[in-house]
Amino acid sequence: MRLLSTMGLGLLLALLLRVPAHAQDSxxxxxSSxxxxxxxxxxxxxTFKGTRIIxxxxxxxxxGGTLVFLISHRFGTLNSGAYNFFGLDQASIRLGLEYGLSDHLTAGVGRSSLDKTYDGFLKYRALRQSTGPRAMPVSVTLFGSSALTSLRYFDGLDHTLPRRLTYTVQALVARKISAGLSVQVVPTLVHRNLVDTRRQHNDVYALGVAxxxxxxxxxALMLEYYYRLPTSEDPGTRNALAAxxxxxxxxxxxxxHVTNSQGMIEKHFLTQTSGNFFDGDIYFGFNxxxxxxxxxxx
Amino acid sequence: MRYFTGFLLLALLLAYRPGTAQPTRYQTRAGTVSFFSASPLEDIEARSQQLAAVLDTRTGQLAFSVPIRSFQFKRSLMQEHFNENYLESEKYPKATFSGRLLDWKPETLAAAGAVPVVAEGDLTMHGVTRHLKVPGTLTPLTGQLLLNASFSVAPAEYNIDIPALVRDHIAKSVLVTVRLPCTPVAVATSASQP
Structure with missing residues (x-):
């Protein structure tokens, strides 16, 4: 009994005299807890450095509140020979502006020298990958654009405004797997109001991986490939590959980067890429x- | 009898709380911490309003913690670089301070107006802990304790690597300003009623 009381008293004393040696950390x-x-x-x-993969x-x-001025440039093909200085004599360029209306919504415009094309797009961050409780595993951004070719045609057909328009819708789905590695898949639909031949489909379905x-x-090293579904392939065109x-x-x-595509908007690189990457039809370029x-x- | 004594002791133990009459803990979840880097090329400023702090007015001990991610910059790209390249917030998600007010007297709480105080302790960020002595002021207000301090931090001392290209844009010494409006917390009262 006495022992117990002494022990208890000792405990009590120890508690009272608790010297705050580790109190700071506690x-x-x-x-923290x-x-x-x-x-x-x-x-x-x-997840990626810029608003473009390639x-x-x-x-x-x-x-929100940030304006990006984007200059995209592709030289000619590497296999065009010394006469063309291995492509550096030629140039295809897109000048673009994109503005963050909010952290989620972005609007952009651009002008490509290829086919004298104007384009405009809206991009909406629908979901954002997150950490913590109930974390979101992927980021999803929805993308919609239209492109207008202002080229003069002399083929007898009346190229009205609707016939000059092409639309693209995409769902960009990405995951930052680690601090260094990010991947993205992009289901894509390009709709052309006018196609060159009866055999071509107005709709082109593709899946991008990057x-x-x-x-x-x-x-960072970047890689991007857009695979078009077999039904969407046009004769003489290829899938766009870029590194x-x-x-x-x-x-x-x-x-x-190097790519087999000369164009820098969806309409161009998905439906008008003709170069064979492994035959040297490689355009060197930069953004x-x-x-x-x-x-x-x- | 034995059980009774044991029970009594237990009750005493549970009931024992130093100074329950007066709150001894002051804390905040919404303190402000900002930093300012002045260089001839560029002024960089960022602010967080998620600074959490606890001050024990019995002992003068002080701790605070701020999520690196909560710092807001004028430029979104700067904010991204701050997190991704400089402070590496995925690896080191918060900055903490653990220390005490030097020569602390609980009577200071009764002072009218700002009282100069010095905090001494360990500042940890970017995985590096350094011992600091920071002068500041403590202002007892009605139902609140306002703690203000500002001090300089050299990014190099915390292994924050700044590439040559932007070296002239970022000051060698960054001024950090801390503002803690702490309110009293009732110390776990449930335990005092066994």
């Missing part, structure tokens, strides 16, 4: 993106 631990209870979902950042879009959008592997904090290298510096993203913050977020 205070932080207490704070409290915060853990209220831990919320956090969206995954930077030719096609990525799930990324600029973010990946990014970071090499360092600011550089590239991304470099990020401050407010710029530089993308250098340069410059971000401008029009509406500071702070």
């Amino acid at each position: 205070l932080l631990a207490e704070l 409290q915060l853990l209870d209220s831990a919320s979902r956090a969206p995954v950042l930077a 030719n096609g879009h990525s799930v990324e959008t600029p973010g 990946g990014r592997q970071k090499l360092s904090k600011r550089t 590239g290298f991304d470099i990020e510096t401050g407010g710029h993203v530089f993308q250098l 340069v993106a410059r971000n401008f913050t029009l509406k500071p977020r702070l």
Whole structure:
């Protein structure tokens, strides 16, 4: 009995005289455990560096209040010989602007030299991959665009405005698997109001696959392939393949790549790619993106 | 009898809470921490309003924690780079401070107006812990304790690698400002009623 009381008293004393040797850390631990209870979902950042993989879009959008000026450029084919300086004599270019209306919605316009084409698009971040409780496994961005060819035709057909239009809808689905590796699949439909021959379908169905592997904090390897369903293949055209290298510096993203497609919008690279990559019909090109913050977020 | 004594002791143990008469814990979930990097080329500013802190007014101990991801920048790209390349928030999700107010006297709570205080402790971020001594002020307000401090942090000391290309854009020493409006917390009262 006495022993028990002494022990109890000792315990009590020890409790009373508790020297706060580890109290600092315990205070932080207490704070941390409290915060853990209220831990919320956090969206995954930077699945890709830019708004483009190479030719096609990525799930990324600029973010609200940010304007991106995007210069995309493809030289001629590497196998066009020394006379054409291995393609560097020729150039196909797209100048584009895209603006983040909000963190979710982006609107963009562009002008491609190929077929003198104007394009406009809307991009909406529907789902965002996240971490934490009830995490979302993938990011999904919905994309819709239309392209207008302003080329002058002399083929006798009246190229009215509807006949000059092409539409694209895509669901971009991506997952950042690790800090370095991201993958994306892109079910795509391109609808052409006018096709050249009776044999061609107005609708082209395709599935894009793309990946990014970071090499360092600011550089990455990119790969992109758009597979068209067999029913959607036009004679003389091929699936678009591209491989590239991304470099990020401050407010710029530089993308250098090789591709068998000369065009840089969906309509072009999905329906008008004629080059055989493995025969040397390779266009060397680059995308340069410059971000401008029009509406500071702070 | 034995059981009774045991029970009594247990009850005493459970009932024992130092200073339940007055709250000894002040805390906040919505403190503000901002930092400012001034360089000839560019001023960079970011702010988080998710700074959580606890102050024990009995001992003067202080801890705070802020999620790196909660920092908002003017430019979204900067915010992305801050998380992805500089602070690596996926690997090191938060910055913490654990320390105490030097020469702390609980009577300070009765002071009218701002009282200068010095906090000493460990600041951990980007996986690096460093011992700091930070001067600040403590202002007892009605039902609140306002703790303000600002101090300098050198990114290099926390292994934050800044590439040569942007070295001139980021200050060698970044000014951090902390504002903690702490409110009293009733210490777990359920235990005092066995």
